[in-house]
Amino acid sequence: MIKLIGVLIIVVGFALKLDAIGIVIIAGVVTGLVSGISFPQILDILGKTFVANRYMSIFLMLLPVIGILEKNGLKETAGKFIAKIKNATPGKVIMSYGVARTFLAAFDISFGGVAGFVRPVVYPMAVGSIESRGKKISEEDAETIKAMSAGMENVAWFFGQVLFLGGAGLLLVQGTLKGAGYDLDPIKAVKAEIPVAIIAILVASIYYGIIDKKIMKKYPDKKAKSEVK
Numbered sequence: 591m592i593k594l595i596g597v598l599i600i601v602v603g604f605a606l607k608l609d610a611i612g613i614v615i616i617a618g619v620v621t622g623l624v625s626g627i628s629f630p631q632i633l634d635i636l637g638k639t640f641v642a643n644r645y646m647s648i649f650l651m652l653l654p655v656i657g658i659l660e661k662n663g664l665k666e667t668a669g670k671f672i673a674k675i676k677n678a679t680p681g682k683v684i685m686s687y688g689v690a691r692t693f694l695a696a697f698d699i700s701f702g703g704v705a706g707f708v709r710p711v712v713y714p715m716a717v718g719s720i721e722s723r724g725k726k727i728s729e730e731d732a733e734t735i736k737a738m739s740a741g742m743e744n745v746a747w748f749f750g751q752v753l754f755l756g757g758a759g760l761l762l763v764q765g766t767l768k769g770a771g772y773d774l775d776p777i778k779a780v781k782a783e784i785p786v787a788i789i790a791i792l793v794a795s796i797y798y799g800i801i802d803k804k805i806m807k808k809y810p811d812k813k814a815k816s817e818v819k
Contacts, residue, residue, distance in 0.1 A: 596621035672715040672722070680716035680735045681802025685795040687712050688742040692791055695750025698757055703747070704740045713739045725809040734805065738798050745794045749787040753780050 596617035603613030615636075622632040672678050691701075701707035716735045720727050727735075752759040755776050764774045 595624060672718045675719075678719040678722070679802050679806050680719055680738065681799050681805075683716045683719055684712065684735075684738050684742050684798055684802075687739075688746045688791050688794060691743065691746035692750035692787055695747050696753035696787075698751065698754040700747075704743050708739045708743045709736075712743075720806075720809050723809055727809070731805050731808070734801065738801065742794055742798065745790055749783070749790040752783050753787060755780060 599617040599620060600613055603617070604610070618636070619629075619632055622635070623629070627635075672683060694701075713736050716739055717727055717732060720731075748759075751757045752763070754760065760776060760779060763779065764776060767774045
């Protein structure tokens with residue numbers, strides 16, 4: 591029972607709003623000591639765990655870089671770029687990204703996900719397609735577009751990365767089925783996944799297209815109106 595003291599330390603630490611990382615490390619060390627693990631062994635385990643999850647460290651290092659780029663006009667530049675494309679709308683921008691994202695995911699090419707690429711690049715481009723019409727977008731519509739951008743990233747990556755023969759998703763499926771007594775040919779699995787990925791992107795695109803039409807009714811193109819007059 592005393593081996594669960596680490597859980598108590600975490601609960602108390604979070605309740606007192608202490609440093610989260612420090613609380614987790616302390617809880618891990620205390621749990622290891624009461625379990626009979628020596629302090630050098632605990633440090634060894636922590637080191638191996640850190641190395642095994644080093645990609646998370648790279649992600650955390652990437653965040654301040656993205657913040658600096660945003661501060662120096664990354665979002666504005668992305669918005670101005672999409673404003674030059676005629677008849678662009680948030681839905682069209684997001685749907686185009688979804689198709690490209692799925693294709694690149696099939697080769698295990700990642701842009702950094704929602705935080706690394708969608709938030710600082712795709713989302714501003716989608717919003718810029720409205721602001722280029724001389725309209726100020728409402729906070730509610732901006733949040734909807736943000737959700738659409740993140741949603742398309744998740745759909746495209748989830749179904750696209752399984753198309754990569756050496757991808758973690760496909761290996762997970764193969765390992766799970768093998769444990770259940772089924773041998774899975776990776777090539778056949780990819781062939782079966784291709785129509786599924788296409789259907790997923792089509793369904794997401796249709797859904798976001800419907801939302802896009804509702805949003806764009808609020809922001810008619812001033813240029814188009816002046817030409818009609």
